[in-house]
C-alpha cells in the first residue's frame with residue numbers, strides 16, 4: 001500500500017501532519033450515499049488517509065459511515081490515523097452560527113473532532129439553500145472578524161484541531177490576518193497547471209499559510225470544471241515521454257509547487273494512479289514549458305451562486 005508523504009502545518013495552535021494527497025468527496029452529478037461510502041472505503045484500502053468534505057457536498061454522512069466501518073473491520077486501528085477536513089457553508093457564515101454548524105458537521109461525520117475546519121467561501125447567505133443559483137437578496141458580505149472568532153472558538157472547544165479558509169484571495173487573507181488571534185493554517189484554492197496562482201502562492205508562503213490545491217486535474221467532467229488540464233498537449237507530451245499519465249504529470253506539477261492537494265476519483269484504478277506521483281521529478285525544461293501554459297481561472301463562485309455583483313467582485317480578486 002502506498003504511503004503518502006506528510007507536510008507539517010504549524011501556523012495554528014498545535015503542529016499538525018497532513019498527508020499531501022487527499023481524496024475529494026465532491027462529485028458531479030452528486031453521487032449517492034452508497035457510492036461515496038464505498039469509494040471512501042476503497043480509498044482507505046489503497047492508502048488515502050486524508051479526506052476532504054464539506055457540509056455543502058452532502059458527503060459528510062457517507063464519509064462518517066465509511067470511517068466507522070473502516071474501524072470496525074480493522075482497515076484502520078484508530079481515527080487518529082485519518083486527516084479529515086470539512087467546511088463551513090455560506091449559510092452559516094454568521095458569528096452565532098459557526099459553533100453550531102461545526103457541531104452539525106461533526107454529528108454528520110460521527111466524529112468528536114475534525115482535523116481542519118475551513119470557511120468555504122468569503123461570503124454569507126442568509127438562508128439555507130436547496131438549489132443554485134441563488135436570489136440576490138440572500139447574498140451578504142461576510143463579517144470576517146466575527147466569523148473568524150467563531151472559528152477560533154471551535155478550536156478552543158476541541159471541535160477541530162486546525163482552522164483555515166477556502167477560496168480566499170490575498171486581500172481577504174490580509175483581512176483575516178489583521179483580526180486573527182489564531183492565524184489561518186490553510187487556504188484551499190483552485191490550483192493546477194492552467195491556473196497556477198503564482199501571486200497567491202508567494203503571498204501564502206510569506207505569511208506561513210499552507211495551500212491545499214483543489215481541482216488539481218481541472219475538475220474535468222464536472223459542472224464547475226473543464227478538460228483544459230487533461231487535454232493539454234504540453235502535459236500529454238511530457239506524460240508520453242515519461243511513461244506517466246497526463247493526470248500524474250499535472251498532480252506531480254502541483255505537488256512540486258510546495259502545496260498539498262485534494263483530488264477526486266471514485267475509480268479504484270485512478271485512485272491508485274493519483275497516489276503514484278512520487279520517486280521522480282519534472283525537469284527544469286518541463287517546468288518551464290508548463291509555466292508558459294495559458295492561464296484562466298476555472299471554478300468561479302458566479303457559476304455556483306449566479307452572476308451577482310458581490311459574487312463577481314470576489315471572483316475578480318485573485
Ligand SMILES: NC(=O)C1=CN([C@@H]2O[C@H](COP(=O)(O)OP(=O)(O)OC[C@H]3O[C@@H](n4cnc5c(N)ncnc54)[C@H](OP(=O)(O)O)[C@@H]3O)[C@@H](O)[C@H]2O)C=CC1
Pocket residue numbers: 023024025026027052053120166167188189213214215216217218219220221222225230245247248262263264265266267270271273274299
Ligand atoms: N473548496 C472548494 O471550494 C472546492 C473544493 N473541492 C474539493 O477538491 C476535490 C477535488 O477537486 P475536483 O473539483 O473534484 O476536481 P479534480 O481536479 O480532482 O478532478 C476530478 C475529476 O477528474 C476525474 N479523474 C480523477 N483522476 C483521474 C485520472 N487519473 N485520469 C483521468 N480523470 C481523472 C474524476 O473522475 P473519476 O471519479 O471518474 O475518476 C473527476 O471527474 C473535490 O472533490 C472537493 O473535495 C473542489 C472544488 C471546490
Ligand SMILES: O=C[C@H](O)[C@@H](O)[C@@H](O)[C@H](O)C(=O)O
Pocket residue numbers: 026054056057132224299304
Ligand atoms: O452548492 C454549492 C456547491 O457545493 C459548491 O460549493 C461546490 O461545488 C464548490 O465548488 C466546491 O466543490 O467546494
